Amino acid sequence: MTALLLENVNKSFGEVHVLKDINLEVADREFIVFVGPSGCGKSTLLRVIAGLEDATSGRVTINGRDVTRTPPAKRGISMVFQSYALYPHLDVEGNMALGLRQAGEDRGVIAERIAAAAKMLSLEPYLKRRPAELSGGQRQRVAIGRAIVRKPDLFLFDEPLSNLDAALRMATRVEIAQLHRNLGASMIYVTHDQTEAMTLADRIVVLRDGRIEQVGSPMALYNDPANQFVAGFLGAPSMNFLAAGPLGAPGAVLGVRPEYLSVSATGAIQGRVAHVERLGGDTNLLVTTRAEETVTVRLFGQHDHRVGEEIGLDFDRARTLSFDAEGKRLRA
Numbered sequence: 001m002t003a004l005l006l007e008n009v010n011k012s013f014g015e016v017h018v019l020k021d022i023n024l025e026v027a028d029r030e031f032i033v034f035v036g037p038s039g040c041g042k043s044t045l046l047r048v049i050a051g052l053e054d055a056t057s058g059r060v061t062i063n064g065r066d067v068t069r070t071p072p073a074k075r076g077i078s079m080v081f082q083s084y085a086l087y088p089h090l091d092v093e094g095n096m097a098l099g100l101r102q103a104g105e106d107r108g109v110i111a112e113r114i115a116a117a118a119k120m121l122s123l124e125p126y127l128k129r130r131p132a133e134l135s136g137g138q139r140q141r142v143a144i145g146r147a148i149v150r151k152p153d154l155f156l157f158d159e160p161l162s163n164l165d166a167a168l169r170m171a172t173r174v175e176i177a178q179l180h181r182n183l184g185a186s187m188i189y190v191t192h193d194q195t196e197a198m199t200l201a202d203r204i205v206v207l208r209d210g211r212i213e214q215v216g217s218p219m220a221l222y223n224d225p226a227n228q229f230v231a232g233f234l235g236a237p238s239m240n241f242l243a244a245g246p247l248g249a250p251g252a253v254l255g256v257r258p259e260y261l262s263v264s265a266t267g268a269i270q271g272r273v274a275h276v277e278r279l280g281g282d283t284n285l286l287v288t289t290r291a292e293e294t295v296t297v298r299l300f301g302q303h304d305h306r307v308g309e310e311i312g313l314d315f316d317r318a319r320t321l322s323f324d325a326e327g328k329r330l331r332a
């Protein structure tokens, strides 16, 4: 069963062509993440799926039903926003119940669904509180609870964790992953955070300038990117790109991930340590090479390298990727 089908979807705002020929098929129960740089059209695509924006052309099908011209409330979707969008004068229970009440749902059913969602999200102690009396993380859980009780065919998340601090972001990320497993629902999630994309997605859709660059599982995109843009977008610290030099085609670029570089006095790259980042579990070195390129090295564990130190770096040629001058992947 296909949860969502996008066929030749285009969206323009006046003269600005924001989404360009988007084609995508999402399977039932799949967790899809849209990533891409600011302004690439992620939110617009999500809003077109939700019905908050009309597609200029193309077709949107949700669970086998053409919803291209269907209003948001009738698309069988629930959306969770970055801003939570809770009603300040309603308590948690009231916020979660509102959509169901408006849909004329039976009171017993509403109470049952709220109880189940509150349990799933550990919100039981807060049901009588108003949003102002909750932390950011708790508010976002209420917004997620409100989405769950509607039992949608498809969940849409628009950067739901961006307003949370780092620790809470990670905790809530794990909760969303568990929720996806428990509910067995189809989910589409927009973020510019590559860690969220890597950890949550069954498949990642990388967008750039309104077009899909590549679709695939996180590890497929990480290990086998179609082009330099995708290679550079996924992974933190991001992939190093070095001029291939006399060995490669004119303008060719060699991509090496920071974790595949090792320190070796006789290494192929010689340079000087420009900066050291000690993260406890890892140490990142920024090295300026003799060719004046900056290379990031990610070393496991703690190391006592110093700024200014002359250093050699080595890498396994088999773990490098090659790109042509336009950024297209060159395969051996």
Ligand SMILES: Nc1ncnc2c1ncn2[C@@H]1O[C@H](COP(=O)(O)OP(=O)(O)OP(=O)(O)O)[C@@H](O)[C@H]1O
Pocket: 013, 016, 018, 036, 037, 038, 039, 040, 041, 042, 043, 044, 045, 192
């Ligand atoms: N209502 C609108 N009218 C005109 N242009 C718009 C409108 N909404 C979005 N855009 C433009 O469409 C492009 C894509 O915007 P969108 O918000 O989808 O990007 P995004 O990838 O979600 O970015 P971000 O990560 O910054 O939220 C941008 O250039 C934006 O300025």
